[in-house]
């Protein structure tokens with residue numbers, strides 16, 4: 001820094017004396033604090049040179065929310081809280097050494113959040129010479145949030161593992177009051193282990209049950225691992241309780257403790273936050289000094305309580321407020337308990353490596369050895385003579401490296417384990433030809449056994465197996481290696497064609513258009529002219545299926561194009577002459593296209609023209625008689641010689657159905673008798689009688705698909721009978 005100023009001076013002397021004076025003033029007033037790696041020894045936080053460090057600073061609200069503050073925003077607030085020329089209250093400026101970033105949980109995309117919010121915020125605070133606490137700000141039962149917290153730290157920890165000023169607060173407030181510390185500890189231990197796998201050296205702040213109140217037993221039952229600091233939150237209501245204070249005092253006698261939240265305001269809306277400088281503020285600060293507690297004050301905000309600022313970001317001052325008190329306390333302590341400026345390098349060995357079936361493995365620190373000393377340990381015993389940046393090992397165990405560099409010592413460890421990698425076997429395929437399954441490489445030293453449908457294939461002991469079998473057959477391979485256990489994987493031979501509902505469609509009966517057979521080979525059971533399902537419903541191949549608004553609901557096939565076809569496996573249980581009733585709709589402008597039905601590949605109907613119905617969901621029924629279904633017919637195909645219609649289903653009806661293939665007389669129902677005192681009979685040229693009887697108040701009374709509607713049990717009065725969507729008035733007398 002000194003050399004830099006001299007060079008600057010010699011170049012600038014030629015230009016402007018005022019600039020030089022300004023530059024010097026700037027240099028003197030913006031000296032940033034050092035933020036080397038911190039570590040824990042006993043109940044103290046220390047810098048690499050062994051100086052005791054006590055972190056004192058400030059909490060700010062959810063940084064994503066603070067970004068949207070219209071007055072100061074996030075970066076404006078960081079500037080405000082580090083402005084060393086702010087005369088508010090009695091101190092001349094702000095001197096926090098740590099800032100805590102509240103991060104509300106529920107982040108949907110960690111990468112976006114990291115790129116747009118967290119990383120820029122950490123960078124901004126880092127440039128100010130601050131330690132930064134990343135606070136995963138749950139105030140919730142831990143049991144519902146284990147997965148999210150795992151994912152949060154798996155993403156964030158590796159990204160900040162090289163920043164000596166970044167501190168991880170695992171889980172803000174585990175509310176779980178029913179858990180003891182001992183019951184809670186395994187959950188926190190899992191998170192600590194997870195974070196340590198990614199980030200060997202950052203301080204980890206561990207909360208405790210009941211909103212960070214039960215850390216006392218950590219004094220006799222601490223978390224396993226290095227550089228862990230315990231979190232306590234002590235608001236005025238806690239401060240009044242001797243039990244709460246004792247918990248902190250028990251812990252802090254043995255392990256380091258940080259108050260990541262304390263604060264007060266006489267006018268706070270919650271009584272638990274109400275306090276003054278005289279009653280609470282001065283006392284808790286003296287108590288923190290007595291027990292060597294680090295702290296961050298909650299909350300440097302104009303909204304989140306207890307607020308240090310007014311709504312217009314004026315610092316609240318006086319005996320009833322914490323704003324001025326915190327600022328003045330930070331100034332008073334600005335030079336106390338601070339680290340020396342030493343750059344330390346942290347080695348990183350990875351999380352875990354597998355030795356199995358390898359003769360040796362290299363553990364690499366990634367460092368050269370210039371100016372550094374390396375010590376390697378196996379299972380906590382120093383390995384004599386190993387002083388290189390890389391260690392070659394041939395036994396499993398816990399390996400640790402210590403690196404001396406720039407006057408400090410950093411370490412990391414990795415487990416070398418003996419477990420087999422999972423086998424990467426094809427999961428399933430249709431066997432149109434023989435297929436070679438490979439469970440490894442020919443050079444792998446493992447032994448293999450293969451099973452077919454659960455029975456060992458005696459001759460199969462190779463890494464590979466050639467299979468060609470009927471669909472549904474399941475092959476299992478198990479790979480083993482002495483001392484490493486075994487691992488297994490499956491392969492299933494798929495049927496090229498499968499029934500959509502698990503069995504063939506029974507005929508006579510209803511053939512839903514959307515229930516065409518499943519295909520595991522291209523263009524085997526259906527053919528569609530464009531990729532993907534334009535309707536996006538039900539199926540995910542190329543056929544276009546959408547939700548239908550026809551009576552009865554379900555789906556229809558739409559976007560029909562010339563040349564497309566669909567096949568259905570059928571089971572003809574009552575052979576003979578049948579009628580096929582096509583349930584179709586079309587809003588095409590000229591022609592609605594046509595359908596051709598074939599059975600077992602033999603044309604059964606010729607081209608049947610489809611009608612224009614005026615709407616893509618305005619359905620009608622087209623009847624084709626005299627189709628002979630024999631017991632040996634197993635495959636029905638809908639071919640589309642010309643597209644332009646939607647199809648909901650085919651109804652196959654035994655016998656002859658009176659009607660016409662033209663649905664233009666859809667409205668020619670007859671209802672007889674009407675009025676009635678009992679049975680109404682429906683007659684007409686539509687042969688699907690989906691009907692609903694609706695009261696004058698609009699209540700559905702009954703529904704059915706029979707040709708007769710029995711009104712004998714309903715009260716006298718006027719009703720609406722909906723027949724295939726068409727409304728008729730009927731009167732019961």
Ligand SMILES: [Ca+2]
Nearest residue numbers: 528530532542
């Ligand atoms: Ca398509």
Ligand SMILES: [Ca+2]
Nearest residue numbers: 528544559561
């Ligand atoms: Ca299509």
Ligand SMILES: [Ca+2]
Nearest residue numbers: 512513555648
């Ligand atoms: Ca349908």
